[in-house]
């Protein structure tokens with residue numbers, strides 16, 4: 001899995017797709033479009049470039065690979081947020097889906113954050129709708145019952161960084177050209193209060209969290225199901241702690257528990 005993720009975060013997504021395709025046979029990839037319908041792909045490949053969120057479902061493992069696909073920078077516009085919300089809903093309801101990996105199909109960019117043009121010269125109704133869509137993604141990703149990992153394969157400023165923080169775990173490509181952080185403060189845009197909660201979770205992970213990720217990782221390479229069963233049994237307590245940690249409900253008033 002480490003090798004697979006390494007390939008993923010190095011932007012070598014076709015290689016990963018190949019792995020998943022081999023694992024699941026020719027019928028292994030499912031594509032969801034924004035209307036929620038799924039299209040079976042007869043062979044390994046990618047959906048149309050007009051799809052703003054590409055979903056590749058590995059049926060053998062139940063892990064969905066979600067690739068943001070709005071060049072040039074995957075800015076989080078209202079249409080993209082809306083499509084992502086629909087896709088997340090569909091995966092949540094799919095009983096075969098057990099986890100997801102959020103990444104980018106755009107070379108060198110994970111996400112440039114909120115679309116700046118959605119935040120200027122618009123009527124107030126637009127701002128309400130836009131902000132509702134932003135919060136909805138946070139709630140859906142952070143509150144997802146699925147295990148989810150952000151594979152940050154490019155720069156991820158501002159809302160892109162916050163998007164990654166909504167996942168259970170983050171892995172970022174080791175590339176000095178890729179930037180991440182809250183640069184939007186320079187524009188006078190203040191991150192919402194729940195950012196603080198997400199930040200605590202990232203800075204204070206329990207050691208067993210890595211085990212949780214390993215478990216997800218193992219699912220991508222279930223060549224030896226019995227070995228997987230042994231591992232999960234041996235570390236069942238640690239896994240439960242990790243899962244409950246990353247799936248902790250947010251309560252602003254009990255925020256102290258993170259400290």
Ligand SMILES: CCCCCCCCCCC/C=C/C(=O)SCCNC(=O)CCNC(=O)[C@H](O)C(C)(C)COP(=O)(O)OP(=O)(O)OC[C@H]1O[C@@H](n2cnc3c(N)ncnc32)[C@H](O)[C@@H]1OP(=O)(O)O
Nearest residue numbers: 073075112113114115116137138155158159162163184191
């Ligand atoms: C929704 C998730 C849930 C949790 C999120 C919670 C969110 C809470 C919100 C808290 C506050 C967050 C605020 C924001 O996100 S404000 C947005 C701030 N973003 C930025 O400042 C990013 C600015 N962009 C960059 O730094 C670079 O563009 C980047 C490093 C991403 C890429 O650099 P590169 O050199 O490759 O590309 P260019 O700079 O030439 O850009 C290419 C074109 O893309 C346009 N662009 C870039 N960023 C944005 C954007 N955010 N919105 C709209 N358009 C963008 C850029 O203007 C170029 O366009 P043109 O080719 O037409 O010039």
